[in-house]
Amino acid sequence: MITGSRLLVSGISRPILTVTQLTGLVRTSVEAEFSDVWVEGEVSNLRAPRSGHLYCTLKDESSQIRAVLFRSSAIRLWFTLQEGMHVVARGRLTVYEPRGEYQIVMEIVEPRGIGALQLAFEQLKERLGREGLFDPVRKKPLPSFPRSVGVVTSLSGAAIRDILAVLHRRWPILHIVIVPVQVQGEGAGDQIARALQCLNEEGQVEVIIVGRGGGSLEDLWSFNEEVVVRAVAGSRIPIVAAVGHETDVTLTDFAADVRAPTPSVAAEIVVPVLAQVVERLGNLSRRMGQVTARHCLSEYRRWASGHRGLLQFRFRIQKEAQRMDQLTNRFNDGILTHLSKERIRLREDDRLLIRLSPVAAVKRGLAMMHQVVKRLRRQMHVGTLQRRQQMREAMARLNALSPLSVLERGYSVLSLSDGTVVKRTQDTKSGDEMTARLADGRLHCLIKRVIPDASV
Amino acid sequence: MGGVKFEQAMARLEAIVGELEKGDLPLDESLKIFEEGVRLSKNCLKILDEAERKVEVLIKDQNGKKRLHAFTHDSNNEGHEEPPSQMSLEE
Numbered sequence: 001m002i003t004g005s006r007l008l009v010s011g012i013s014r015p016i017l018t019v020t021q022l023t024g025l026v027r028t029s030v031e032a033e034f035s036d037v038w039v040e041g042e043v044s045n046l047r048a049p050r051s052g053h054l055y056c057t058l059k060d061e062s063s064q065i066r067a068v069l070f071r072s073s074a075i076r077l078w079f080t081l082q083e084g085m086h087v088v089a090r091g092r093l094t095v096y097e098p099r100g101e102y103q104i105v106m107e108i109v110e111p112r113g114i115g116a117l118q119l120a121f122e123q124l125k126e127r128l129g130r131e132g133l134f135d136p137v138r139k140k141p142l143p144s145f146p147r148s149v150g151v152v153t154s155l156s157g158a159a160i161r162d163i164l165a166v167l168h169r170r171w172p173i174l175h176i177v178i179v180p181v182q183v184q185g186e187g188a189g190d191q192i193a194r195a196l197q198c199l200n201e202e203g204q205v206e207v208i209i210v211g212r213g214g215g216s217l218e219d220l221w222s223f224n225e226e227v228v229v230r231a232v233a234g235s236r237i238p239i240v241a242a243v244g245h246e247t248d249v250t251l252t253d254f255a256a257d258v259r260a261p262t263p264s265v266a267a268e269i270v271v272p273v274l275a276q277v278v279e280r281l282g283n284l285s286r287r288m289g290q291v292t293a294r295h296c297l298s299e300y301r302r303w304a305s306g307h308r309g310l311l312q313f314r315f316r317i318q319k320e321a322q323r324m325d326q327l328t329n330r331f332n333d334g335i336l337t338h339l340s341k342e343r344i345r346l347r348e349d350d351r352l353l354i355r356l357s358p359v360a361a362v363k364r365g366l367a368m369m370h371q372v373v374k375r376l377r378r379q380m381h382v383g384t385l386q387r388r389q390q391m392r393e394a395m396a397r398l399n400a401l402s403p404l405s406v407l408e409r410g411y412s413v414l415s416l417s418d419g420t421v422v423k424r425t426q427d428t429k430s431g432d433e434m435t436a437r438l439a440d441g442r443l444h445c446l447i448k449r450v451i452p453d454a455s456v
Numbered sequence: 457m458g459g460v461k462f463e464q465a466m467a468r469l470e471a472i473v474g475e476l477e478k479g480d481l482p483l484d485e486s487l488k489i490f491e492e493g494v495r496l497s498k499n500c501l502k503i504l505d506e507a508e509r510k511v512e513v514l515i516k517d518q519n520g521k522k523r524l525h526a527f528t529h530d531s532n533n534e535g536h537e538e539p540p541s542q543m544s545l546e547e
Contacts, residue, residue, distance in 0.1 A: 143463060144463045144466070145462045145463050145466065147462075147507060150514075155513075164511065168509070172509050173504060173507035173508065173509055174507075174509060174510075175508075175509075175510045175511075175512075176510070176511045176512070176527070177512050177513075177514050177524070178511065178512065178513045178514065178527055179513075179514045179515070180513060180515060198514065198516070198522060199514070202514070202522070274504065277466075277504070278501070278504065280466075281466075281469075281497055281500050281501060281504075284469050284470065284473050284493075284497060285493070285494070285497045287473050287476075287477065288469075288472065288473050288476055288490060288493045288494070288497070289490075291473070291476040291477050291479070292476060292486060292487065292490040295476070295479065295483060295486050296483065296487075299483045
């Protein structure tokens with residue numbers, strides 16, 4: 001098999017191998033010796049090129065070995081190989097001749113430490129969690145007083161009996177729609193998911209309980225199936241999950257709106273206690289009545305006190321009115337007495353005044369005057385008569401003395417045109433006109449010549 | 457849904473009682489919501505009274521049509537494809 005040339009080194013003749021020859025020898029030897037080995041180690045330097053083969057290094061505290069998982073084996077892997085993962089691998093050793101490196105070609109890889117299901121659980125949880133299926137914001141509130149509840153579980157388990165018993169005890173007026181499903185084994189997950197969808201399509205129930213009694217991780221596995229988790233998260237109707245016991249945790253629990261530790265508790269969460277609700281209702285009514293009655297009473301009291309005040313006010317007003325009346329009376333009386341006194345006094349004053357009044361004096365004066373005037377008039381009349389007689393006598397005497405009577409006796413009176421009586425010759429000159437008054441008329445005369453008496 | 461109606465009625469009733477107990481409403485307002493409360497409370501009782509208990513089983517038949525059965529105890533043995541031996545329920 002070894003066909004290399006021979007060379008003398010240090011005088012000793014030895015066969016000389018090429019690298020390929022040696023590597024080939026090593027490979028043959030390694031493959032023969034380690035055709036089926038189990039190795040345990042931590043995955044590092046994980047690379048997944050497009051080819052689909054997986055390359056990594058398995059290592060422990062002090063050593064490492066290159067490892068490859070060819071595509072044909074990699075696709076059969078039920079979990080995702082990850083950096084740092086502790087695995088047990090079964091395979092054969094070989095030598096990669098171009099690099100002269102030995103490696104293990106892995107055929108089976110199993111996670112070490114946690115169980116396989118547990119790992120799948122963790123990985124699915126992480127993946128769906130990243131999608132937001134478990135987000136608290138997705139959680140829907142449960143109805144407080146459901147009229148109808150859907151129950152998705154097996155008809156043959158203890159869970160359905162517990163659930164029904166609690167529902168009946170607490171809220172006996174409930175319409176319950178049971179959707180029987182297989183809760184473990186092949187196809188159970190699909191059935192559960194379909195049941196949830198079915199209830200959502202029907203839209204009849206207000207809340208859904210989904211779950212089963214306790215069991216091993218394998219028994220509860222259906223509730224970790226992606227199809228179930230998605231159906232739970234996608235339900236329009238709020239879902240209470242009750243899978244297994246308190247310590248059992250499934251992805252359905254995470255996706256549900258409420259997680260109940262057991263099916264019985266799920267039923268308790270879903271419905272209130274009818275008796276308590278009725279009591280609460282009664283309580284509310286009672287409180288409402290009491291408080292309203294109290295309010296009415298206090299309002300009445302307020303009114304009454306106001307009314308009383310009003311009454312008192314009215315009394316006071318009446319009292320005041322009475323006092324007013326009395327006062328008025330007294331006032332009137334007072335005024336009247338005062339007035340009458342005054343009147344009497346006035347009357348006296350009046351009399352006094354009348355007595356003292358100038359009017360009286362005037363009247364008296366007037367009366368006196370009247371008499372005086374009358375007397376005067378009488379006296380005047382008498383006087384007039386006497387005077388007339390005297391006048392007549394005087395007239396006669398006068399008549400006797402009148403120039404007219406002189407004229408009667410042949411005398412005349414000369415007067416100039418201006419009425420001047422001509423007494424002396426020098427009062428005239430020749431040519432003047434004169435009037436000569438005679439007893440029975442006048443003579444218009446022209447003076448021809450003025451002849452004064454020489455003696456004068 | 458009656459449940460929703462009941463829930464709303466209860467919530468309203470609670471609110472009314474709270475409002476009345478706070479006591480800052482004038483009497484006529486109080487009496488008005490008091491009447492509403494009485495009405496709600498009666499309605500709630502009526503809803504509770506009239507609700508009936510019913511248990512049904514929803515299953516799909518061979519044609520995929522959904523059917524509702526009244527639930528009886530022998531529903532347990534209604535040929536469900538789940539063999540009891542597979543169950544590991546804790547009793």
